Amino acid sequence: MSKGATNKPKVNKVVLAYSGGLDTSAIVPWLKENYDCEVVAFVADVGQGADELDGVEAKAKASGASECYVVDLQQELAEQVIYPSLTTGAVYEGQYLLGTALARPVIAKAQVEVARAVGADAVSHGCTGKGNDQVRFESAFAALAPDLKVIAPWREWSMRSRPDLLNYLAERDIPCSASATKIYSRDANLWHISHEGGELEDPWCAPTEQVWTWTRSPEQAPDKPEYLTLSFAAGKLTHINDSSFSPVDAILHLNEVASVHGIGRLDIVENRLVGMKSRGCYETPAGTVLMAALQGLESLVLDRTALNYRQSIAQEFALLLYDGRWFTPLREALLAAAAKLAEPLTGDVVVKLYKGQATVSQRRSPNSLYSNAFATFDEDEVYDQSHAEGFIRLYSLSSRIRALHQQSADHKPNGGSS
Structure with missing residues (x-):
């Protein structure tokens, strides 16, 4: 079941990023057969x-793995990737909160650490040759462990379908709970869950309710809104309704609360890094609430030039995350800039959850640049409106000069020619 590629590298021990699903269950025996190596x-x-x-270690060993390491990365994901990335405001193509991409750096880093610990000379993954994840994982491997060989079975073997993989496992009497009739491909982590396949492969088909697994339909959400008060210190969430939460627990709590109101659903056709378009549905309840709250606080605290620069960071950082460039100097520079801009983001924001929408209804901060004394429509004593005339005259000076030149040219005989 291999393409029979020549010049295969000699591999003694490989660490496979294993999920327990159909693909990686087949990869374990395939690696042993085609590379004659130990698989961890x-x-x-x-x-x-x-x-x-549940049962993933036993499943891995039943597939032929010599060992199975389960590593809890939730705290690292929340504290070292999600929270810092939130301060950049990164959103891919204006909608996607990057749930899959955010998890890849910590997974790849931990995989390399396991490879070092067990003395492996190679790593492997179950990403297909069509997707973004192959780039994300292998870019991380290149940055963290360029000496390790990388094996990507989907780019080597001849199997192309679920029935192919199921038959491969059946021929070897390897148990697998997967079936040939699986409709959707899903990927979940602390931040979100993604859905692909089924009716979603046709952009003209609306997603049915069986697509969504975390959130309630907005039509079935409560008729009464719920209000959450989120408190931040330098851009980091500290309290929800006056209760303190760790980053992991805060995300879990917000996922639970917001999903009841149908918050966080997204149906998008996006541009993959490899050049093709793909259609996916994402559920990111906590992320939707947190992004709305932070943007509400930014509107109160950041001046126009600072906000514009933060928005430029957001676009650059979204591409960086999506394209798998986490382990680069650019990521360090962008996060440092975002952290500096986030220093005054201290205060409270009230977010209204209602029928699929998370909207800011109140905000306050000791660093607020909003002054009612200046902005009021009532009589005030701090702003002389006549001063605006000089500002406007200077602001529009280039337009005035251009118009005067044009008027002068229009009044010359024969359009100004001699």
């Missing part, structure tokens, strides 16, 4: 849920 399974717990992790 590595499972990243990024908050995908107990259902996906």
Whole structure:
């Protein structure tokens, strides 16, 4: 079941990013057969849920792995990736909160650490040759462990479908709970869950309710809104309704509360890094609330030039995350700039959750640049409106000079020619 590629590197021990799903269950025996190597399974717990992790070690060993390491990465994901990235305001193509991309750096880093610990000379993943994740993982491997060989079975073997993989496992009497009739491909972590396949492969088909697994339909959400008060210190969430939460617990809590109101659903056709478009549905309840709250606080605290620069960081950082360039000097520079801009983001924001929408209704900060004394429509004694005339005259000076030149040219005989 291999393409029979020549010049295969000699591999003694490989650490496979293992999920327990159909693909990686088949990869374990395939690696042993095609590379004659020991396979160590590595499972990243990024908050995908107990259902996906229960029995995963036994499953990996039943597939032929010599060992299986399950590493809890939830705290690292929340504290070192999600929270810092939030301060950049990164949103891919104006909508996507980058749930899949955010988890990849911590997974790849931990996989390399396991490879070092067990003395492996190679790493492997189950990403297809069509997607973004192959780039994200392999770029991380290149930055963190350029000496390790990388094996990507989907780019080598001849298997192309779920029935192919199921038959491959059946021929080897390897148990697998997957079926040939699986409709959707899903990927979950602490931050979000993604859905692809099924009716979503046709952009003209609306997603049915069976697509969504975390959030309630906005039509079925409560008729009464719920209000959350989120408190921030230098851009970091500290309290929800006066209760303190760790980053992991805050995300879990907001996911639970916001999902009831149908918050965080997204149906998007996006541009993949590899050049093709893909259609996916994402659910990011906590992220939607947090992004709305931070933007509400920014509007109160940052001046126009600072906000414009933060927005430029957001666009650059979204591309960096999506394209798998986390382990680069650019990421360090952008996060440092975002952290500096976030220093005054201290205060409270009230977010209204209602029928699929998270909207800011109140905000306050000791660093607020909003002054009612200046902005009021009533009589005030701090702003002389006649001063605006000089400002406008200077602001529009280039337009005035251009118009005067044009008027002069229009009044010359024969259009100004001699």
